[in-house]
Amino acid sequence: MTLLEALTQFAYECNHNDRLQAMNRDWTRRIQLDPDDTHLPHYIISDSGQLSVGAGAVDNPDLLITSSEEILTAVFSGQMTPTEPYNAGDLMVKGRQDDVMRLDILTLLIWGE
Amino acid sequence: MKQVVSVSLGSHQRDHEAELTILGERVAVSRRGTDGDLDRAAAMIRALDGTVDAIGLGGIDRYLIVRDRRYEIEDARRLAQCATKTPVVDGSGVKNTLERDLVQQLHDEGIIRRSQTVLMVSAMDRFGMAEAFEALGYTLVAGDLIFSSRINYPIGSVDELAELARKLLPELARLPFQQLYPVGEDQITQSDPRFSHYFAQADIVAGDFHYIRRYMPDDLTNKVVITNTTTGGDVDRLEEAGVRLLVTTTPVVRGRSFGTNVIEAALVAVTGFLSDHPDWGQVVRQANLKGTRIALRPSRQESRP
Numbered sequence: 407m408t409l410l411e412a413l414t415q416f417a418y419e420c421n422h423n424d425r426l427q428a429m430n431r432d433w434t435r436r437i438q439l440d441p442d443d444t445h446l447p448h449y450i451i452s453d454s455g456q457l458s459v460g461a462g463a464v465d466n467p468d469l470l471i472t473s474s475e476e477i478l479t480a481v482f483s484g485q486m487t488p489t490e491p492y493n494a495g496d497l498m499v500k501g502r503q504d505d506v507m508r509l510d511i512l513t514l515l516i517w518g519e
Numbered sequence: 520m521k522q523v524v525s526v527s528l529g530s531h532q533r534d535h536e537a538e539l540t541i542l543g544e545r546v547a548v549s550r551r552g553t554d555g556d557l558d559r560a561a562a563m564i565r566a567l568d569g570t571v572d573a574i575g576l577g578g579i580d581r582y583l584i585v586r587d588r589r590y591e592i593e594d595a596r597r598l599a600q601c602a603t604k605t606p607v608v609d610g611s612g613v614k615n616t617l618e619r620d621l622v623q624q625l626h627d628e629g630i631i632r633r634s635q636t637v638l639m640v641s642a643m644d645r646f647g648m649a650e651a652f653e654a655l656g657y658t659l660v661a662g663d664l665i666f667s668s669r670i671n672y673p674i675g676s677v678d679e680l681a682e683l684a685r686k687l688l689p690e691l692a693r694l695p696f697q698q699l700y701p702v703g704e705d706q707i708t709q710s711d712p713r714f715s716h717y718f719a720q721a722d723i724v725a726g727d728f729h730y731i732r733r734y735m736p737d738d739l740t741n742k743v744v745i746t747n748t749t750t751g752g753d754v755d756r757l758e759e760a761g762v763r764l765l766v767t768t769t770p771v772v773r774g775r776s777f778g779t780n781v782i783e784a785a786l787v788a789v790t791g792f793l794s795d796h797p798d799w800g801q802v803v804r805q806a807n808l809k810g811t812r813i814a815l816r817p818s819r820q821e822s823r824p
Contacts, residue, residue: 428672493693511691515686518686518687
């Protein structure tokens with residue numbers, strides 16, 4: 407699975423989940439994922455909770471997530487929780503703490519249990 | 520006299536010393552805040568180990584007990600393991616019994632009514648209280664996601680609360696505690712009115728006082744507040760907001776209601792039992808630990824000329 411495929415699946419799950427839509431109805435953010443090995447950025451844009459994803463960079467991201475492409479793919483496809491690489495220092499996030507926590511919660515609610 | 524120290528991640532500005540009588544025995548209690556500094560808290564616990572009868576962990580839960588599952592906060596586990604001789608407890612051993620019983624008592628006495636709406640600012644740390652409200656037929660809104668993560672999503676039932684806990688807590692419990700809960704100076708930040716409508720819609724506001732203090736609006740006219748760890752200043756603020764009745768889940772001594780960790784530590788010090796002892800529930804009830812009911816609005820009216 408590529409990073410773009412993982413992000414596409416992540417956005418689909420989020421956009422088709424009524425509870426996540428309700429949680430994120432007031433959340434509009436630009437998130438950039440920066441693989442530190444391939445240097446091929448990807449993005450997630452939340453527009454009032456509706457997610458769109460793609461390859462490339464965004465202007466002035468609210469959240470910048472840096473890791474290897476393999477880890478980013480694993481996190482957004484649910485094969486790995488974000489906590490593990492975050493606590494090991496293999497995943498760096500720059501942005502507001504509330505946005506970081508919300509993204510953690512989103513991934514856990516989509517892929518948790 | 521038995522000695523108990525509560526090592527708290529909260530602000531040192533709330534430090535105090537007092538004496539409690541538990542099961543007829545006097546217990547000296549001291550609260551020491553470490554301003555969110557985990558290393559300082561760990562050093563303090565190591566220094567206290569073997570020198571006092573029990574240690575309470577304040578400002579942090581070690582266990583969140585949600586229905587039949589117990590989730591352990593990793594930072595709290597690390598702190599507790601700094602003591603090898605003296606028991607370290609977090610209050611979860613008394614919350615479930617005391618707070619569940621308290622809701623039932625208030626209901627039985629007609630102080631609260633099932634037509635009233637309850638806002639629990641956090642319920643994963645007080646699942647017994649949440650279950651008691653729901654079992655008695657109250658409309659319950661749990662604000663765990665709202666007040667801990669600023670996600671504007673009210674949780675509407677204990678079933679949903681348990682489901683979210685199952686999905687979130689195993690992972691979130693591994694994060695640095697500061698990311699989950701305000702510690703140190705973060706506990707005394709300015710109020711945040713973003714979610715005041717949840718307070719306005721509720722008749723009863725219950726749960727962690729740090730969340731209540733931070734998010735409460737200026738007007739809480741005629742509401743009942745059920746919480747603990749309030750100081751004299753906190754009581755004044757609730758009175759100014761128009762709160763009708765403040766119910767603390769733990770006893771008030773010298774104007775302060777104790778954290779559940781202090782109460783559990785005192786019980787452990789006196790009885791030698793830990794919360795996994797088969798007679799623990801009986802011990803908690805025998806201790807007859809009464810919270811305090813402070814009628815605020817009537818007292819304010821009476822004090823007027």
